[in-house]
Amino acid sequence: NAGVTQTPKFQVLKTGQSMTLQCAQDMNHEYMSWYRQDPGMGLRLIHYSVGAGITDQGEVPNGYNVSRSTTEDFPLRLLSAAPSQTSVYFCASSRLGTSEVAEAFFGQGTRLTVV
Amino acid sequence: SQKIEQNSEALNIQEGKTATLTCNYTNYSPAYLQWYRQDPGRGPVFLLLIRENEKEKRKERLKVTFDTTLKQSLFHITASQPADSATYLCALDLYNQGGKLIFGQGTELSVKP
Numbered sequence: 001n002a003g004v005t006q007t008p009k010f011q012v013l014k015t016g017q018s019m020t021l022q023c024a025q026d027m028n029h030e031y032m033s034w035y036r037q038d039p040g041m042g043l044r045l046i047h048y049s050v051g052a053g054i055t056d057q058g059e060v061p062n063g064y065n066v067s068r069s070t071t072e073d074f075p076l077r078l079l080s081a082a083p084s085q086t087s088v089y090f091c092a093s094s095r096l097g098t099s100e101v102a103e104a105f106f107g108q109g110t111r112l113t114v115v
Numbered sequence: 116s117q118k119i120e121q122n123s124e125a126l127n128i129q130e131g132k133t134a135t136l137t138c139n140y141t142n143y144s145p146a147y148l149q150w151y152r153q154d155p156g157r158g159p160v161f162l163l164l165i166r167e168n169e170k171e172k173r174k175e176r177l178k179v180t181f182d183t184t185l186k187q188s189l190f191h192i193t194a195s196q197p198a199d200s201a202t203y204l205c206a207l208d209l210y211n212q213g214g215k216l217i218f219g220q221g222t223e224l225s226v227k228p
Contacts (some may be wrong), residue, residue: 004158031217033215042119042204042220043159058215090158102208103149106158 002026006091006107013081013114021076021110023091030096032074033104036060036087043090049074050096081114088112117142121205121219128195129227136190136222138205147208148181148188149216152201159204163190195226 025032031053035043035058045058049068063085065077074093078085078099087108092104119140128134138148146167151159163170165181165188172179178191192199202223206216 031215035218040220042218043206043216045215049216092158100206102147103161103164104151104159107162108158109156 002053004091004093004107006106006110008044008110009087009108010111011113013112015081015083015114018077018079019081020092021078021089021112023074023076023107024072025074025093025105026072027093027105028071029093030071031094031102031104032068033058033108034064034074034076034090034096035090035092037090037109038087046076046089054110066100078112081112083114086114087111117217119143119205119207119217119219121203122222125223125225127225127227129198133196134192134195134199134224136203136205138151138188138190138219140186140207143186143207143209143217144183145207145209145215145217148179149177149206149208150177150188150190151204151206152223154201162203164208165180192224196226197226197228200224200226 004025033048034046037043044060046067049055088109090109091107094102094104149164150162153159163179166181180189187198202221204221205219
């Protein structure tokens with residue numbers, strides 16, 4: 001049981017380049033999310049999804065696109081990277097909470113530098 | 116404006132003592148509050164959740180309190196050990212939807228032997 005897997009672990013991009021951060025989970029969770037973590041600011045929600053075909057914006061969505069074609073995968077796309085997108089990105093998954101605890105399971109993170 | 120804040124300074128304590136971390140929030144009415152641990156270079160790991168109608172929750176050496184009147188949660192680690200050194204994050208969960216959390220900035224705890 002791998003949990004939440006993110007690739008790559010590290011990436012350097014030039015301003016204006018595009019790339020996709022990959023995220024996969026094997027726990028059959030309905031909910032998947034992308035956060036970015038910057039020094040002194042905690043984790044901020046970028047986009048989230050409650051199931052295949054359904055996505056919505058979080059607190060800081062500008063410059064990022066997502067899609068959810070399967071339950072397992074939730075890629076994050078940067079269409080034109082900017083230095084302000086230099087950050088550590090975390091993908092998370094969780095059950096859609098009802099009577100159970102909806103704890104989030106996080107991947108190991110992708111450290112992205114845009115030069 | 117809506118805000119969630121944790122101890123702004125890093126917390127340094129001696130092994131064996133109790134560490135107390137604070138999480139304050141304004142202009143939210145969370146149904147749940149979660150605490151996570153994060154080690155350097157790793158993703159956050161879930162520790163505890165407390166519901167709005169619960170005053171206190173315990174798990175081994177961990178204790179969490181939740182005061183919705185004060186809009187504050189306290190996180191205690193008793194008999195602290197150097198292995199407890201990490202950053203601890205509190206997160207508001209407005210709807211019991213673990214995928215849509217509002218995080219504080221974290222408190223770095225260092226336990227000295």
